[in-house]
Each structure stands twice: as C-alpha cells, then as structure tokens.
Amino acid sequence: MRLAIRHGRVVDPATGIDAPRDLLIAAGRIVGIVAPGDGDDFKPGRTLDATGLVVCPGLVDLSARLREPGSEYRATLESEIDAALAGGVTSLVCPPDTDPPLDEPGLVEMLKHRARTLNRTQVHPLGALTMGLAGSALTEMSELHDAGCIGFSQANVPIADTQVLLRALQYAQTFGFTVWWRPQDAYLGRGGVAASGPVAARLGLPSVPASNETVALLTLFELLRSFGREQGASVAPRVHLCRLSSAGGVALVRAARGEGLPVTCDVGVHHVHLTDMDIGFFDAQCRIDPPLRGQRDREAIRAGLLDGTIDAVCSDHTPVDDDAKLLPFGEAEPGATGLELLLPLVLKWADEERLPMVDALARVTQCSAAIVGGAVPTGRIEVGGIADLCLFAPDERWIVSPATLKSQGRNTPFTGYELKGRVRATVVGGLVVHEVRD
C-alpha cells in the first residue's frame, strides 16, 4: 500500500534533519522525503495528516520483556506489542529470561514466528549466554543466532564463575557475536532490594552496594583486555553493557571506552529520572532491578548520556502482575512497565537538559539501532529505508494511569505523573499499525 505522511515535522537524528517534510512510502519503504506539498504524482492509498506532529523513526527499545514464553498471566505478546506500538516502539530487544529461558533454537523460532504473524513491532530476541542462565554450560550460540538471536545475555542473572564468563566471551568472539552484559557481582549485596546508602539505612532495607556493579565492570574489562590487540585494535568481543546504575560504573565505562575497549552501554529510563528517595514510604512501584541509586548516581548517568559515554536509553519494560506489587517492599516483584513511557520520559529529560529534540531522540533511535545492528538498518528516515515511524504530538499532556496504559502490567513509579508527548500513530513496514483517533 502506498502511504503519504504530510504536514509533519520530520526529526531524524541519523540524518540530522529537523524540518517540515512530507514522507512518501511504498512497499514498506520510504520512497520520498519531500518539501511539504511536493510529490503530487505520488498517488497514495492513504494519507496521514501529521499537522502539529513530529515524525521520527520508530523507537528502538533495547530491553522490553514480553513475558512469553511462560509468564502469560503477567502479559502476552499481543498485549505487550500493543503497548510497544502505543509507545511508538517499532523494534525491541527482548531479554532471554523467559520461562523457559531462550537457550534452545526452537523456543527462539517460536517467539520470532509469533511476533512475525502479529506483523507489527520487530522483535529481536537475545539468546541465553549459558544453558538455563545457570552460568555453567555454554549455549549453542551459532544455532541460536541462526534462529534469530541478535546477541547473548544473562539477563539479570550474574555468573559467579569467572572462568565460564571468559569462555563465553571467547566463544562469542569466535563468531563475532555481541555479549549483552549486565555488570553484577554474584555475591556483593546478594539479597539486597534497595541501593546501599542513607535511604536504605533509614528504611531498614537489605541493600546492594555500588561495588556490585563496579567490581563486575572491573572484572569484565580485565577479561576483555586479556584478549589482546591486533593491528592496533582490541580483539575482544563486542560487549553491550546493560542498565548502568551507578556513578562509579559510568566513570569506569568512560575510561574503558577511552582506552579503546569495544563496549557500548545503555541505561534504563527510570534511572535517568528517579532516585532511591522516590521509594518514599516503601512504594513497591520503585522496586526495580537494578535498584534506584542516589542523586549523584543520577547526575552521573545524565552526564554520561550527554557526553556519549552512555549510548542509549531503554525502557527495561518488565510487566508485573498487580498482586506482586501489593506486598511489602522486600517481597514485591521487581519491575516496572515502560514501553509507553519511554518517549515522553526521554522528551522530559531533553526539556530538563535543554537538549534539542533531535539529539535526545538519537538515544532511542539511531544509537539504539546501531547497537542492535543487523543487515537492514532501522532507526533512521532515509530514502530506500524501511518505513518504521512514530508520529507524536510533542506538547500533548497526559496523565499516566492504569486506564491510559495498554500493557498488561500497569505498575510504574510514574503513576499519576503528567507527561508531555503522546504517540498519535505508529507505522511499521509502511503499515499504520497504531492510531489514536479523537
């Protein structure tokens, strides 16, 4: 079907454009980016009126749990993909901590097939790095890659055995696979539910020190260094560091990148905005993993985003059953819904830092797409490129509440917040798959 999107403000970080443009789409691809009103000879089957809207690349979310296979009572693929589209997310990466974990090619194929038949958001699964995520036996990474895994991860499960970690890195490097690694020591702060510091001390909550993250980063960087260099470049496998949470962690990553280690990293959108103070009177909505840290950590994360130490922001969408949050803080299940909040929260960050929208959006489009990689580029608007787009009203305010969220998980620390930025339409492969009609 031929689609025209007219009268919108096209903002694309990859090409640097922020201007009024019309987009012409055919056979799932962008065939024209023209001045408003041009391209009369293009006869579309449908025209979307994007007056007053920003038209940007569909968001690429580096972490969103879809809860399938296994946890269908928490959420299903359908409900979470609906949530993704309502959030303008056209590509997402899902971690392997499903039930069972994604350590068998058959499970990955099934997930990809399910996602394909829904024919909406692109789902890019991460394969488990070790069998059962148990940290001892390697998975068949090559088979999993062929089934569709874009990388390998332990989700939130640490590997205690450093020998196994090294072997996993070596094996991934053999095939040129990327390891997605959440830096977490297996022992420090084990059982902790909040970040070490004055808030956890006052609330009497078992706590996780920042060294849980920094010790793991130091270990990882040493292992990467041990791969050595050839022709002036590191031979280590590419590692994408997931969900940085501490100032110490950001500093270590900055130094490692400066040194030339092949690492990228992301941060969860909650850590860009919230701190442990937001736990307040034991609000279980703020029970997330990694835990919310202090003000200095939040400032370091923001500085890391501004100077490029941190490449991307993700939602870390983790739908949780309502009952699992109606428990004392330490017993509540960690996680928050985020697919529909990623865009407005990134815009909020941009407002607060007085950052141009095109720079802020890079963190959820161009930069996150670069980490996903792949043969077919996404996260950009260019002639010949796939038409994955998000149309949003940048100044429209809305209140976050269970009624306004499509995900089956309604739990978010932002309940009751008024946010700015509402997705009005989402286009995937040239098809309008989500639309808000007043």
Next chain:
Amino acid sequence: MLNPQLNRDGSLRHLLSIEGLPRTLITHILDTAAGFAGLVDPRREVKKLPLLRGRSVFNLFFENSTRTRTTFEIAAARLSADVINLNVSVSSTSKGESLLDTIDNLSAMHADIFVVRHSQSGAPYLIAKHLDKSRGVDEPAHIHVVNAGDGRHAHPTQGLLDAYTIRHYKQDFTKLRVAIVGDVLHSRVARSDIHALTTLGVPEVRVIGPRTLLPSGLEQMGVSVYTDMKKGLDGVDVIMMLRLQNERMNGALLPSAHEYFKSYGLTAEKLALAAPDAIVMHPGPMNRGVEIESSVADGAQSVILPQVTFGIAVRMAVMSILAAA
C-alpha cells in the same frame, strides 16, 4: 508527600515509625504515658481505665514474639479494651493467603486497632495504606495501625519507651550524650531510638559496633559512628545495648559471641568509662555474657526492668491517643 501516619491536622492516625513525627507529638505521647504511670507502677494496686471500653485491639503478629505481644495485651487490658491475639504466622499465610487478603478478612471483624509485627520492613505502611484506601484522607481512620516492629525498619513503641525512660532518669534531652551499642544493621530498635533521640534534641547520639554490623549511610541519620567501644562510651550519660542474634555468627558478619563480647560487651570496666551516673538500657531479651555482663545487667545503673514497666504506660498512651473517642 503526605505522611501516612498523620491526619491532615497533624494528629496521629497510625503509629508506623518515629520518623516524621514532630517533637511536640512525641512529647505529647510521653506526657500521656506519664499520666498512666501510676496505673502501671508495680507497687500500686492495679487499676483499669475505661478509656477503650468496647474497643477491640487485634494483635497481628506475622513474626513471633511473646514479650511484645504480652505488653500490648496488658496495656490494652488496662484500658478495658478487648484483645484478640492472632498468630497469623501459623495460620492463613501458611495456607497461601496474601497479606492484604488477611487484612481484609480481619477488617470485617470490627477491630479498632491492629497491632502489627512483620518480618518485612514497610509491611505496616502497606497495611495502613490498604486500610485507608476506602476512606478519604480527611476522614478519621477506620482501623488504626500500630507498628510493633517491621523487619529492620522501626519499632516505634520501643523508641518511645526508651525516650520515656531517659526522660524519667535524666529529664533534659538537650544535655545528653547517648550511645547505642551493637548490631545496628539489623536493628529496628536502633533506628527508632536514633529518630526519637535526634528529634527530642539529644545533641550527641553515638552508634558503636563492628563495621560489619554498621550500615553505610548511617551518619545521615544524625549520629556519630564508632567502632572502638572504649572511645565511644567516653563520658556518655545513657548506654543503650542492643541484642545480638545468633544468626549473625553465620553469614560472615561475626566470628563468635566470645569475640563480640570481648570488644562490644558491656562490662563493669567499660561502664566505668561512661559518666558516673550513666544509665544502662536494653530492649530485651538479654543475652548475658554476649552483649552485657550480669553484674552490669543487675547492677545499680541498670534501668532494664523499669523500661518494661514504662513500656506498658507508653503503649497505653499510644492506644488511647489513637482510639479513645
């Protein structure tokens, strides 16, 4: 953020923690307790007051405790309330009933006060929030929650009775040095004591213990931290000893009770480093020979038994402030 334990006019709606209670309110509770002191004096004939006649106090102990439960029971009985003890730790929760379902069931039985003890920090907040959900924030509470100890977080009636005890013997908080000794990391009593003392204006609150038992971020609660007990006790007016649980010897926190006693046990020799009229306190139950030497526990400076008596008056005060018509 509206403090969930206060009504909009600043009066007490629930007693969940000493944090966030204004000094005037704490003082009011202590003054009310002083009014009941005559009733609880073991030398006097026991009298009852009808203040809570017709009211029901449900003791919901999700974590076992005989002592605390008994003192609440006695306090409620002295006010003529009906007391129901629910050992929820052995009943419905073991059958898989959720905490809030248990609360809903019990709410339907017309209680006025829930006295709650739970092993998880913050559980009484969840309960109070749930109970208040069906009431407007300007309406009086339907059921008042009294926190009898939640995880490591708070034991407000203990903090209050400790403050009462100090006031009884020392009168002026603003001239005191107080030392709290022991496993602060795991202690809800320590946290409540720290809040009570700093709010009441104690200029120097010291915390003494081995590094493994001191949480990071403690200074921000307004205390000075010592790992050397001899230095920490120098010139103090009040020594509050904390109980050491046996479990601390597992999990690489401490090597042995013997070594703990050597460095952190209160002996007569260490007591001599404090002010000559210093008082010795302990929330109980005591581990003799671990935290404290018998000669000190039973000695002239010990006020450990009066603490228990004062505890009844303080609990009577809390319940009467919350629930008396």
